[in-house]
Amino acid sequence: DAGVTQSPTHLIKTRGQQVTLRCSPKSGHDTVSWYQQALGQGPQFIFQYYEEEERQRGNFPDRFSGHQFPNYSSELNVNALLLGDSALYLCASSLPGPGEQFFGPGTRLTVL
Amino acid sequence: RKEVEQDPGPFNVPEGATVAFNCTYSNSASQSFFWYRQDCRKEPKLLMSVYSSGNEDGRFTAQLNRASQYISLLIRDSKLSDSATYLCVVWGGGGSNYKLTFGKGTLLTVNP
Numbered sequence: 001d002a003g004v005t006q007s008p009t010h011l012i013k014t015r016g017q018q019v020t021l022r023c024s025p026k027s028g029h030d031t032v033s034w035y036q037q038a039l040g041q042g043p044q045f046i047f048q049y050y051e052e053e054e055r056q057r058g059n060f061p062d063r064f065s066g067h068q069f070p071n072y073s074s075e076l077n078v079n080a081l082l083l084g085d086s087a088l089y090l091c092a093s094s095l096p097g098p099g100e101q102f103f104g105p106g107t108r109l110t111v112l
Numbered sequence: 113r114k115e116v117e118q119d120p121g122p123f124n125v126p127e128g129a130t131v132a133f134n135c136t137y138s139n140s141a142s143q144s145f146f147w148y149r150q151d152c153r154k155e156p157k158l159l160m161s162v163y164s165s166g167n168e169d170g171r172f173t174a175q176l177n178r179a180s181q182y183i184s185l186l187i188r189d190s191k192l193s194d195s196a197t198y199l200c201v202v203w204g205g206g207g208s209n210y211k212l213t214f215g216k217g218t219l220l221t222v223n224p
Contacts, residue, residue: 033211042116042199042214043156056210090155092212098144098203101212103155 002027004093004104012110013081021076021107025093031055032074033101034066035090043090049074050096078109086111113138118200118215126223129190133218135183135200142213143204145176147185150197150217159185159198190222 005024013019025032031050035043045058049068068074072093078085088108092101118135125131133147145162160167162174162183173186183200200215 031210035212035214040216042216043212045211045213048210050210058211096210100146100158100161103157105155 004091004102006089006091006104006107008107009105010108010110012112014112015081015083017081017111018077018079019081019109021078021089021091021109022073023076023091023093023104024073025091026102029093029095029102030072031094031096032068032072033092033094034074034076035092036060037088037090037106039087046076081111083111085109114215115139115213116200116202116215118198119218120216121218121220123218123220124223125190125220127190127192129222130186130188131190131220132187133185133198133200133220135185135215137181137183137200137202137213139202139205139213140178140181141204141206141209142181142202144202145183146201146203146212147172147174147183148199148201148214150199152196156199156214187220190220192222192224195220195222 033048034046037043047057063079088106091104094101147159148156149159150156162176166175171188175184197217199217
């Protein structure tokens with residue numbers, strides 16, 4: 001049983017560019033959450049998708065957007081990249097309730 | 113006040129030592145509580161859920177005090193393989209709140 005997968009593993013972009021990160025949830029999971037983890041910090045919630053809709057959003061600007069597809073996979077898009085967007089981006093899948101969220105290996109984004 | 117606060121660490125202990133991590137959370141409506149473990153440059157993984165009655169899993173014991181909004185993790189007989197960052201995590205918190213909120217994490221190094 002494949003766990004949560006993310007692509008790409010690493011990405012280098014320059015300021016002002018746009019990036020798309022992808023996530024496939026664990027089999028049987030229909031809820032996908034995205035987190036940003038800066039160096040030395042805990043993961044910060046960006047947003048969560050359920051039934052192809054954004055169900056909740058954290059304190060991130062509109063430059064961060066997402067999408068969930070009918071097969072439950074998800075994308076995170078970031079526009080107009082800033083140096084401060086450099087971080088590990090984690091995708092987590094789960095069932096809709098309060099249980100465990102399973103994390104993918106992350107995409108490490110570097111903005112130069 | 114931060115939503116989830118943990119001991120800043122880092123903790124350096126010898127093999128066989130007992131180590132305790134403490135955590136407080138600010139949202140009294142939080143519904144579920146977890147300890148996650150994160151190895152260097154890897155994704156967070158669930159170590160254990162935390163229940164009001166306290167729970168134990170081998171060498172690991174977790175406690176929750178809802179009245180004082182306090183969570184703890186005790187590791188007995190530390191092993192080299194316990195070296196990691198330990199993240200205190202809460203879920204939910206009133207209304208349409210489905211996110212995990214992480215503390216900053218406490219780094220543990222177990223030395224031979």
